Amino acid sequence: MSTPSEPRHDGSAPDLDAIVGERRQLINLGYRLLGSLAEAEDVVQETYTRWYAMPREQQEAIESPGAWLTKVAGRICLDVLGSARARRERYVGAWIPEPLPDRGEWSGGGGAGGGRAPADPADQVTLDESVNMAFLVVLESMTPAERVAFILHDVFRYPFADVAEIVGRTPAA
Known part of the structure; x- marks a missing residue:
C-alpha cells in the first residue's frame, strides 16, 4: 500500500510520476468506499480531471499532491454514495x-x-x-461519512485530524 506523496518544501511543481503514482491508492480508496471497481475508476478519473483543470500556480501551491488527491477522491466518493443510496432504494432484493x-x-x-x-x-x-x-x-x-472515516483511518492510517478535515467534521466525531 502506498502512502500519500511527501510534502514539497522547495516550491517546485508536482512531478507527473508522483501524481500518477497515487492511482493505486485512489482506486483502493474508491473501491473500498463504493464496493464497485467501475465506480472507483470513475472517481479516480474525476479526481485527476480536477487536478489537471487547476491552473499550474494552484498545483504548485499544494504541499502534498497525494493528500490533495486523496481528499478530493474521498469527497467525490461521498457524493457518489449519496446518489447511490437513491439508486439502491429502487433496487429489488438484497444488495x-x-x-x-x-x-x-x-x-x-x-x-x-x-x-x-x-x-x-x-x-x-x-x-x-x-x-x-x-x-x-x-x-x-455505515453512513457515507463513517465509511470514509473508517477507510482513511483504519486502512490508510490517516490521523483523525486529517480524516475530520476531509469529511468536514470534528476529530471527536
Whole structure:
C-alpha cells in the first residue's frame, strides 16, 4: 500500500510520476468506499480531471499532491454514495457488494501474516472471499461519512485530524 506523496518544501511543481503514482491508492480508496471497481475508476478519473483543470500556480501551491488527491477522491466518493443510496432504494432484493476482483493486485501479493492458514488452498480462497464480502457488507451498513472515516483511518492510517478535515467534521466525531 502506498502512502500519500511527501510534502514539497522547495516550491517546485508536482512531478507527473508522483501524481500518477497515487492511482493505486485512489482506486483502493474508491473501491473500498463504493464496493464497485467501475465506480472507483470513475472517481479516480474525476479526481485527476480536477487536478489537471487547476491552473499550474494552484498545483504548485499544494504541499502534498497525494493528500490533495486523496481528499478530493474521498469527497467525490461521498457524493457518489449519496446518489447511490437513491439508486439502491429502487433496487429489488438484497444488495450484494461486488467481490474483490484480484487479491494480488490490491494487497501487493503475499498473504496476511500472523495466523495459521488453512491446509487446503481451496479453504484459503473460500475464507478470503468470505472475509472480503463481510467487510463490504459492514461498509454498506455505515453512513457515507463513517465509511470514509473508517477507510482513511483504519486502512490508510490517516490521523483523525486529517480524516475530520476531509469529511468536514470534528476529530471527536
